[in-house]
Amino acid sequence: MTATLHGLFYWLLRLLAPLVWRREAKIAAKLEGFAATEAGSALDMLKAAELAHDPKLRRLFFRHALDEARHAQLFRAQARAIAASAHQTLSSHNLIRATRQNLFERLGLVRFVAFVYLAERRGELQFRALRAHFRGRPELATLFEQIAKEERFHVSYSQKLLERWRADGQAAAVRWALFQVRFDRAREAWLRSGRVLGDVVSQLLLGTIYLVVLPLFALISRALDPTAIGWKRRESPTSSIDAARRQY
Amino acid sequence: MLILGISAFFHDSAAALVVDGEVVAAAQEERFSRLKHDADLPVQAARFCLEQAGISIADVDHVVFYEKPLRKFERILTTHLREFPRSLPQFPRSFATWLGKRLWMKGELCQRLGCTPQQLLFSEHHLSHAASAFLCSPFDRAAIFTVDGVGESATTSIYRGSSDDHGSQIELIEELHFPHSIGLLYSALTAYLGFEVNEGEYKVMGLAAYGTPCYGAKFAELCTIADDASLTLDLRYFRFHRHPTRSFTSALETLLGPARTPTAPLHLPARSDDDQRFADIAASLQELTERYLLRLAERAKRLTGERNLCLAGGVALNCVANHRIQSEGPFEQLFVQPAAGDAGGALGAALWATHVLHRLPRREPLRHAFLGAAYAEDEIARFLSECGVKFRLFGDRDRVNDEVARLLAARQVGGWFQGRFEWGPRALGARSILADPRDPKALDRVNQKIKFREPFRPFAPAVLAEEAGRWFELPDGQPDALTPFMCSVVPVKQEARAQLPAVTHVDGTARVQTVDRKTNPVFHGLVEAFRRQTGVGVLLNTSLNLKDEPLCASPAEALGVFLRSDLDFLVLENCLVEKRPE
Numbered sequence: 001m002t003a004t005l006h007g008l009f010y011w012l013l014r015l016l017a018p019l020v021w022r023r024e025a026k027i028a029a030k031l032e033g034f035a036a037t038e039a040g041s042a043l044d045m046l047k048a049a050e051l052a053h054d055p056k057l058r059r060l061f062f063r064h065a066l067d068e069a070r071h072a073q074l075f076r077a078q079a080r081a082i083a084a085s086a087h088q089t090l091s092s093h094n095l096i097r098a099t100r101q102n103l104f105e106r107l108g109l110v111r112f113v114a115f116v117y118l119a120e121r122r123g124e125l126q127f128r129a130l131r132a133h134f135r136g137r138p139e140l141a142t143l144f145e146q147i148a149k150e151e152r153f154h155v156s157y158s159q160k161l162l163e164r165w166r167a168d169g170q171a172a173a174v175r176w177a178l179f180q181v182r183f184d185r186a187r188e189a190w191l192r193s194g195r196v197l198g199d200v201v202s203q204l205l206l207g208t209i210y211l212v213v214l215p216l217f218a219l220i221s222r223a224l225d226p227t228a229i230g231w232k233r234r235e236s237p238t239s240s241i242d243a244a245r246r247q248y
Numbered sequence: 249m250l251i252l253g254i255s256a257f258f259h260d261s262a263a264a265l266v267v268d269g270e271v272v273a274a275a276q277e278e279r280f281s282r283l284k285h286d287a288d289l290p291v292q293a294a295r296f297c298l299e300q301a302g303i304s305i306a307d308v309d310h311v312v313f314y315e316k317p318l319r320k321f322e323r324i325l326t327t328h329l330r331e332f333p334r335s336l337p338q339f340p341r342s343f344a345t346w347l348g349k350r351l352w353m354k355g356e357l358c359q360r361l362g363c364t365p366q367q368l369l370f371s372e373h374h375l376s377h378a379a380s381a382f383l384c385s386p387f388d389r390a391a392i393f394t395v396d397g398v399g400e401s402a403t404t405s406i407y408r409g410s411s412d413d414h415g416s417q418i419e420l421i422e423e424l425h426f427p428h429s430i431g432l433l434y435s436a437l438t439a440y441l442g443f444e445v446n447e448g449e450y451k452v453m454g455l456a457a458y459g460t461p462c463y464g465a466k467f468a469e470l471c472t473i474a475d476d477a478s479l480t481l482d483l484r485y486f487r488f489h490r491h492p493t494r495s496f497t498s499a500l501e502t503l504l505g506p507a508r509t510p511t512a513p514l515h516l517p518a519r520s521d522d523d524q525r526f527a528d529i530a531a532s533l534q535e536l537t538e539r540y541l542l543r544l545a546e547r548a549k550r551l552t553g554e555r556n557l558c559l560a561g562g563v564a565l566n567c568v569a570n571h572r573i574q575s576e577g578p579f580e581q582l583f584v585q586p587a588a589g590d591a592g593g594a595l596g597a598a599l600w601a602t603h604v605l606h607r608l609p610r611r612e613p614l615r616h617a618f619l620g621a622a623y624a625e626d627e628i629a630r631f632l633s634e635c636g637v638k639f640r641l642f643g644d645r646d647r648v649n650d651e652v653a654r655l656l657a658a659r660q661v662g663g664w665f666q667g668r669f670e671w672g673p674r675a676l677g678a679r680s681i682l683a684d685p686r687d688p689k690a691l692d693r694v695n696q697k698i699k700f701r702e703p704f705r706p707f708a709p710a711v712l713a714e715e716a717g718r719w720f721e722l723p724d725g726q727p728d729a730l731t732p733f734m735c736s737v738v739p740v741k742q743e744a745r746a747q748l749p750a751v752t753h754v755d756g757t758a759r760v761q762t763v764d765r766k767t768n769p770v771f772h773g774l775v776e777a778f779r780r781q782t783g784v785g786v787l788l789n790t791s792l793n794l795k796d797e798p799l800c801a802s803p804a805e806a807l808g809v810f811l812r813s814d815l816d817f818l819v820l821e822n823c824l825v826e827k828r829p830e
């Protein structure tokens with residue numbers, strides 16, 4: 001059953017790839033996005049290595065963190081190369097905007113490993129699909145191939161951990177953890193789409209307010225407002241606690 | 249009296265805890281979140297500060313936010329009105345943030361920090377900057393000026409600070425208002441030169457040394473500096489006040505030529521006309537900044553009559569300008585707090601509430617910047633062995649120092665992780681990458697294989713305080729209030745330049761850090777060991793991180809840097825990890 005679903009997902013990715021990975025600029029931006037995701041998971045794995053108690057887990061998480069950090073660098077280098085050759089600036093930002101989600105602290109060990117397992121499995125599938133899609137571009141095909149191979153290791157070690165816990169009599173806990181992670185993922189996707197829609201609506205609304213309500217106030221403000229040029233003097237900032245309580 | 253200061257939601261967020269006037273802990277959120285320049289509410293940094301003191305948020309007398317949010321909102325609203333209709337691109341975005349979050353900041357602070365509304369106080373942005381400098385300084389009285397992009401609405405302010413047994417006063421004398429700001433001018437040109445704002449300013453400073461300030465006449469069109477040191481920007485060239493992402497207009501490109509794209513190669517010494525043009529623009533900008541700050545210093549002197557000066561705000565991180573104010577300005581001494589940027593606002597807010605609001609007398613000035621988290625040696629050793637990393641554990645400090653000095657003298661480059669991490673943007677010997685300053689190849693090696701950064705950026709020397717005058721042209725021939733925090737750039741002595749090629753910039757200067765035996769004993773021990781072996785009490789010192797990452801906080805992060813770069817060794821407390829053990 002899972003294998004079939006997996007196969008379906010793989011072909012879906014293959015079908016969508018030409019739509020998503022169209023222009024050079026888009027490819028560069030997507031790779032930059034991958035770099036941020038990988039860097040973010042490197043941070044989470046590093047934190048897990050710091051917090052885990054079991055030496056074996058520590059070692060696995062630490063190695064995993066280094067892999068993800070390297071993936072981030074590889075994706076980023078490729079993104080830059082493509083952006084530069086397409087005479088595009090990637091963005092005004094030079095930094096990878098990675099965020100750690102503090103997953104280990106938030107989820108606890110079993111759910112964290114369940115998360116790693118599911119996320120890595122999806123990642124591996126995605127990179128394999130992209131390797132196939134980019135077979136005409138060796139620099140990208142090799143990149144995805146190399147990274148997919150390492151993701152395979154992440155899938156297998158996390159899977160083995162889950163299996164070991166299952167065999168140790170924690171089958172229910174593992175099942176529950178996998179369910180929770182899947183559920184969270186679906187809920188997050190739902191919330192995200194809601195947020196995107198909400199953002200669009202609020203931007204439109206604020207844009208309308210700007211054009212309808214602001215003109216009058218803009219005129220008044222220009223008429224009243226003294227110029228900002230030159231030194232200004234005002235009361236020295238007060239040193240009473242009451243004044244300090246105010247946000248104004 | 250327990251006061252927690254918080255700065256957030258703009259550039260670098262941070263938390264600082266002051267207990268009865270003593271700074272117990274201070275840290276930027278980026279060190280914990282690992283997101284460089286993280287501006288989110290510093291929940292983890294605040295938690296660290298409280299843990300460091302062994303207290304909970306309920307024990308704190310006040311949580312002081314470093315600015316007045318509603319005053320900032322007023323400035324943003326009036327700017328939108330004044331710029332109508334050209335502010336349309338920015339309006340929906342900025343208002344969504346304000347209406348959705350910022351206006352309810354009190355609730356957010358209480359909810360995420362766990363404090364109550366009664367505990368909350370609000371300082372002012374530039375007042376927090378001013379307090380962070382003056383109340384950490386060694387002066388009882390001083391003129392203070394604060395210069396940054398923008399606070400609530402002020403961009404430049406002059407204060408006078410004074411302290412006695414009955415507390416302190418910080419009196420505002422005058423201020424310049426948004427959008428007329430040297431900080432925003434610097435940022436806009438940083439973006440024009442293809443670097444990221446709030447990150448690339450150091451690169452502009454490094455670049456400036458390769459150019460000549462021949463754009464003076466054109467810069468005179470961008471902004472005018474009046475005799476009274478007020479500055480006016482010509483807004484035809486800028487749009488940081490009305491556009492969400494692009495801070496300059498096409499008029500600026502007409503004036504100075506096309507802007508540099510961030511990914512375009514930049515070779516220095518220049519290989520193309522454009523390389524040289526960008527270096528010249530950087531040099532002109534730097535020259536203008538220095539000239540402006542000097543005039544400001546003169547004004548502050550005239551208005552306050554004080555002998556000493558404290559300087560804060562992001563512009564105070566311009567170490568080249570700091571040195572000029574120190575050596576050419578009208579003040580006897582200058583002090584810059586190590587976290588001069590917005591992170592420092594957290595510390596300033598806490599000190600302001602302590603000494604100005606509650607009138608507690610001041611304690612010791614800030615003598616060192618080691619206010620972050622430390623990790624126990626056994627914890628580190630356990631982590632290393634559990635990660636399967638081979639290391640040598642030394643019984644005592646002297647043996648570590650001797651061994652590390654030997655490795656450095658053998659031209660190895662290593663990471664150095666000791667004690668509590670630094671407050672502020674610079675590595676001062678707690679989280680450092682070190683190399684032999686005599687090694688002409690060290691610069692390229694550290695830039696290209698370890699830090700992965702632009703080859704035109706220089707590295708700083710850390711020198712034994714007692715030996716500083718031998719190598720560097722210090723204003724009075726000896727360390728001052730700036731050098732322990734690496735806050736000024738000074739000339740390297742002519743005869744020393746050939747001996748210290750790795751830390752001498754192309755213009756013969758260096759951003760020197762003096763290492764004092766009393767305030768920085770661990771690092772002093774190492775530099776001293778290096779001096780014993782080589783006769784040179786200087787090390788190349790740069791921050792322990794990779795490009796785009798914040799300074800390392802924990803041993804795991806340091807090990808991550810070590811394994812992902814070309815570092816030869818890493819010292820964590822007394823544990824030595826080597827790539828290729830002999």
Ligand SMILES: [Fe+2]
Pocket residue numbers: 038067068071123147151
């Ligand atoms: Fe990965």
Ligand SMILES: [Fe+2]
Pocket residue numbers: 068120123150151154
């Ligand atoms: Fe992975």
Ligand SMILES: [Fe+2]
Pocket residue numbers: 373377396397398399561562589590
């Ligand atoms: Fe500021």
